[in-house]
Amino acid sequence: MSHKISFGTDGWRGIIAKDFTFDNVRLVARAVAAYINELGLGKRGLVVGRDNRFLAEEFAEAVAEELTGQGIPVFLCCGATPTPVTAYAIKLYQAAGAVMLTASHNPPPYNGFKFIPEYAGPALPHITKKIEENIAKLQAGEPCDFYQLEPAEGRYGRLVEQPKKESCTEHHPFGAYIEHISSIINLEEIGKVGLKVVIDPMYGAGIGYLEHILGEAGVQIEVFHNTRDPLFGGTLPEPTGQSLEELRQRVKSGGAQLGLALDGDADRFGIIDSNGEYITPNQFLPLLYYHLLTVKGWRGPVARTVATTHLLDRMAAKYGQQVFESAVGFKYIGQNMLEKGCILGGEESGGLSIKGHIPEKDGILAGLLAAEMVAHHGKSLSQLLQQVYAEFGQLYSERLDIHTTPEQKEAILKQLKDFAPSKLAGQPVRDKITMDGTKLILADGAWVLIRPSGTEPLFRIYVEANSREQKAELQQEIKEILQLN
Numbered sequence: 389m390s391h392k393i394s395f396g397t398d399g400w401r402g403i404i405a406k407d408f409t410f411d412n413v414r415l416v417a418r419a420v421a422a423y424i425n426e427l428g429l430g431k432r433g434l435v436v437g438r439d440n441r442f443l444a445e446e447f448a449e450a451v452a453e454e455l456t457g458q459g460i461p462v463f464l465c466c467g468a469t470p471t472p473v474t475a476y477a478i479k480l481y482q483a484a485g486a487v488m489l490t491a492s493h494n495p496p497p498y499n500g501f502k503f504i505p506e507y508a509g510p511a512l513p514h515i516t517k518k519i520e521e522n523i524a525k526l527q528a529g530e531p532c533d534f535y536q537l538e539p540a541e542g543r544y545g546r547l548v549e550q551p552k553k554e555s556c557t558e559h560h561p562f563g564a565y566i567e568h569i570s571s572i573i574n575l576e577e578i579g580k581v582g583l584k585v586v587i588d589p590m591y592g593a594g595i596g597y598l599e600h601i602l603g604e605a606g607v608q609i610e611v612f613h614n615t616r617d618p619l620f621g622g623t624l625p626e627p628t629g630q631s632l633e634e635l636r637q638r639v640k641s642g643g644a645q646l647g648l649a650l651d652g653d654a655d656r657f658g659i660i661d662s663n664g665e666y667i668t669p670n671q672f673l674p675l676l677y678y679h680l681l682t683v684k685g686w687r688g689p690v691a692r693t694v695a696t697t698h699l700l701d702r703m704a705a706k707y708g709q710q711v712f713e714s715a716v717g718f719k720y721i722g723q724n725m726l727e728k729g730c731i732l733g734g735e736e737s738g739g740l741s742i743k744g745h746i747p748e749k750d751g752i753l754a755g756l757l758a759a760e761m762v763a764h765h766g767k768s769l770s771q772l773l774q775q776v777y778a779e780f781g782q783l784y785s786e787r788l789d790i791h792t793t794p795e796q797k798e799a800i801l802k803q804l805k806d807f808a809p810s811k812l813a814g815q816p817v818r819d820k821i822t823m824d825g826t827k828l829i830l831a832d833g834a835w836v837l838i839r840p841s842g843t844e845p846l847f848r849i850y851v852e853a854n855s856r857e858q859k860a861e862l863q864q865e866i867k868e869i870l871q872l873n
């Protein structure tokens with residue numbers, strides 16, 4: 389039976405054994421091979437990485453087999469590998485791209501397939517469209533235009549030449565990635581100040597990274613949830629305020645300066661301050677931009693999505709810099725970073741990267757930057773935040789995730805088409821942006837955005853306001869208008 393396989397906000401996701409079957413994974417791998425060979429890049433090879441989920445090794449081997457079967461050498465990463473490390477390995481091996489098998493922060497029954505092109509950031513829609521077309525052709529029994537390449541030697545091309553388990557680590561991009569990261573982060577300064585950091589890799593592919601880098605730098609480390617568990621301890625591997633309760637407790641009870649968490653494939657970050665407070669991405673991104681501008685002395689634009697805080701815009705304005713706004717998805721941020729020379733790209737869902745790194749979100753990098761900021765300023769992140777608020781004003785932002793039936797979803801989408809209120813919460817609507825959902829900007833700078841998620845069966849309502857009261861009022865009004873109460 390043929391399944392509809394499509395690449396959403398960030399890759400194809402499916403339930404293991406239902407949609408995410410060996411047959412389908414092999415099919416998508418062949419479609420990727422065809423795409424790479426159509427470009428004439430096959431000989432450069434593809435990196436294959438995978439997270440810690442159920443049957444991860446077996447799925448990665450199946451992908452490697454299909455790729456090598458199409459004449460593409462494979463750099464198979466040994467062990468669970470974070471998405472940003474798999475992406476970095478493309479640069480390291482000068483490969484034509486990478487396949488990353490992960491369902492990121494989705495529930496345990498899921499797995500996923502991300503294709504990362506040679507620029508080492510998430511694939512843009514025109515690329516995934518080509519892969520989807522190849523999938524359809526293969527499903528219909530039509531041949532794709534494979535280039536006739538010499539098949540690579542052995543099952544895994546270059547890597548299978550040394551298939552012994554003990555030599556796997558030699559091919560792990562871990563060491564090179566750490567060296568690269570160490571050239572971006574001031575580890576010396578972090579090591580000097582006697583920091584204590586608690587780390588929660590959420591049983592995911594990021595196990596070992598933050599603890600190794602910070603530990604080597606001389607930071608006192610406490611780590612938990614650092615064994616493989618495809619059931620993620622009964623929770624979701626998503627580092628949000630609600631899911632980081634244990635990290636919060638451990639930071640407070642252990643007198644640590646920071647708590648750092650990663651999602652299932654370590655491309656997203658979660659940060660807990662010394663007082664146990666969850667620092668949201670919308671708070672951390674402005675802090676980081678400020679750090680890059682004032683401490684590192686960098687100058688350059690910032691890339692954010694429509695759903696991300698406008699506090700970044702206020703900073704950019706003060707420093708005479710531009711802001712590039714895009715639809716949700718790090719693929720668009722990555723593109724803006726590459727094309728517009730942004731020094732920071734980030735989004736409210738917990739993804740960021742900076743100049744000098746790959747255009748892919750990286751939770752490990754984010755955690756290390758948080759440690760660098762705390763070490764440099766000798767202050768907690770919430771103290772630093774107060775400083776930023778004093779200079780740029782405070783904004784209150786929140787995202788509500790609303791579960792809908794397919795019928796409700798259709799009805800809301802219809803309603804949104806002509807959604808153009810002249811006022812919201814008593815403020816005139818100044819602007820309407822429809823690049824992803826509907827965003828309404830009010831005269832006083834507050835804004836709301838309503839959009840369907842591309843990764844979950846949800847509608848998201850984002851609000852950013854000038855006060856807590858205004859935020860609540862806007863949320864209530866939007867829910868009433870869309871009949872979501």
Ligand SMILES: O=P(O)(O)OC[C@H]1O[C@H](O)[C@H](O)[C@@H](O)[C@@H]1O
Nearest residue numbers: 397398717718737841842843844
């Ligand atoms: O809001 P959604 O469409 O569900 O997307 C939420 C997030 O999904 C993935 O993690 C993407 O990599 C992110 O770039 C995106 O922000």
